[in-house]
Amino acid sequence: MTQALIGVWYTKKHKVPNYLYVQDLWPENVEIVTGITSPVVIKPISRMVNYIYKNCTDIFATSPSFVKEIQKRVKNKEKVHYLPQYAEDFYVPVTRASVPEIPLNDKFKVVFTGNIGQAQGLDILPKTAQLLKDENIEFVIVGDGRYREEFEREISQCGVSDMFVLVERQPAEYIPQLLAACDAAFISFQNAELWKMTIPAKLQSYMACGMPIIASAFGETQRIIEEAGCGLCAPIGDDKALAQQILKLKKEDLSIMAENSRGYYEKHFDKQAIMDGLDEYFER
Numbered sequence: 312m313t314q315a316l317i318g319v320w321y322t323k324k325h326k327v328p329n330y331l332y333v334q335d336l337w338p339e340n341v342e343i344v345t346g347i348t349s350p351v352v353i354k355p356i357s358r359m360v361n362y363i364y365k366n367c368t369d370i371f372a373t374s375p376s377f378v379k380e381i382q383k384r385v386k387n388k389e390k391v392h393y394l395p396q397y398a399e400d401f402y403v404p405v406t407r408a409s410v411p412e413i414p415l416n417d418k419f420k421v422v423f424t425g426n427i428g429q430a431q432g433l434d435i436l437p438k439t440a441q442l443l444k445d446e447n448i449e450f451v452i453v454g455d456g457r458y459r460e461e462f463e464r465e466i467s468q469c470g471v472s473d474m475f476v477l478v479e480r481q482p483a484e485y486i487p488q489l490l491a492a493c494d495a496a497f498i499s500f501q502n503a504e505l506w507k508m509t510i511p512a513k514l515q516s517y518m519a520c521g522m523p524i525i526a527s528a529f530g531e532t533q534r535i536i537e538e539a540g541c542g543l544c545a546p547i548g549d550d551k552a553l554a555q556q557i558l559k560l561k562k563e564d565l566s567i568m569a570e571n572s573r574g575y576y577e578k579h580f581d582k583q584a585i586m587d588g589l590d591e592y593f594e595r
Contacts, residue, residue, distance in 0.1 A: 312337040312359070312360060312363065315363045315367075316359070316363060319362070319363055322366070328368040329366065330367065330368055330369050331364075331367045331371070332371045332394065333371065333373065333377060333381060334372075334373050334512075336380055336505060336508070337356055338353045338356040338357050338360065343505055344429075361384050364381060364384050364385050369391075370392070371391075371392050371393070372391065372394065373393075373394065373395060373510055374393070374509060374531045375393050376509075376531055377393075377509075392592075394588075394589070395510065395515070395585065396510070397515060397519075397581065398580070399483070399582070401483070401484050402487055402516050403487060403519065404491070404569070405488055405491040406491065407492065408488070409492060412453075412476075412478045412489065413478070413489065413492045416449075417447065418449040419446075419449070419557075420448075420450075420451055420492070420493035420495075421449070421450050421451070421493065421495050421497050421525060422451040422452075422489065422490060423436075423454070423496070423497040423498075423499075424481075424489065424490070424496070424513070424516075425454045426456045427452070427454050427457075427458050427459040427462055428456045428457055430501050430503075431500065432548070433462055433499060435527050435548060435550050435553060436450055436466075437465045437471055438469060439550045439553045439554045440469065440475070441469050441470070441550075443474070443557065444471065444474070446558065448474065448557065448561075449474055449475070449476060450474055451475075451476045451489070452475060453478040453479075453480070454478075454481075455479065455480040490517070494523070495557075495560055495565070496520075496522040496524050496525070498513060498514060498524060498525075498527070499526065500527070500528055500532075500547055502547045506529075506530065506532075507529050507530030507531070508531060509530070510531045510532065517572070518541065518573065518575060518580065519573070520572075520573075521573035522541075522572055523542050523560065523563070523569055523572060524541055524542030524543075524568075525545075525553075525556060525560055526543070526544045527544075527548070528547060529544070529546065532544075538575070539571050540571040541571040541572035541575060542568060543563075
């Protein structure tokens with residue numbers, strides 16, 4: 312958010328419009344990601360955010376819930392708009408084929424791709440795997456992050472190392488091939504109010520690739536998955552419920568969920584449609 316200060320100062324000096332695209336709410340994100348809650352730090356950040364919002368011509372945000380939160384900080388509610396994120400053009404459904412990073416077997420594969428941090432709430436997976444030890448299920452984790460070493464220790468401590476395939480961070484362009492080698496894609500969060508309001512960019516990427524989705528999530532993520540009919544959700548932190556939902560997903564017609572996933576993406580998150588809408592907005 313500090314980057315936006317430069318834009319505000321520049322536009323005030325040169326008297327030109329200023330448009331802000333908000334993908335993370337501050338100071339909420341600072342509190343959750345860093346663990347800093349001291350008013351000495353948080354209150355100045357909050358004042359800075361109010362100053363930035365006040366001095367923007369218009370504000371765009373990545374979820375309807377973000378719009379509502381930002382509107383609480385500004386007098387002119389009408390200047391805050393919903394503008395969803397999109398996936399890049401290379402995120403498309405790919406014909407299923409084996410890839411060297413993922414073992415070729417008959418196990419039901421649940422894949423997670425992206426940053427491995429505390430905010431992702433991946434600590435639920437080793438506990439869920441314990442409950443599914445007698446099932447033919449494998450978890451594929453693609454990515455890296457500050458939490459990865461601790462995550463690997465938790466997998467080992469739970470005695471489920473044989474149920475996990477850990478793949479190093481890969482080029483974004485290769486992710487569709489890795490997703491296609493699996494049966495369902497996984498999303499999870501820490502149990503925090505901020506994540507209830509968040510639509511993670513990962514969701515758009517999964518849906519663009521036509522993936523059925525299993526999630527440990529609530530709020531906006533749960534709403535979209537249920538509206539699309541493209542997967543199943545369990546409450547955050549509830550490993551028993553997640554295990555049950557994975558078993559249920561195995562019995563579903565995944566081809567229908569895959570079609571629903573891609574169809575919802577094309578209707579609501581298509582890059583060209585979002586860019587065209589933005590063009591129309593500035594023309595008006």
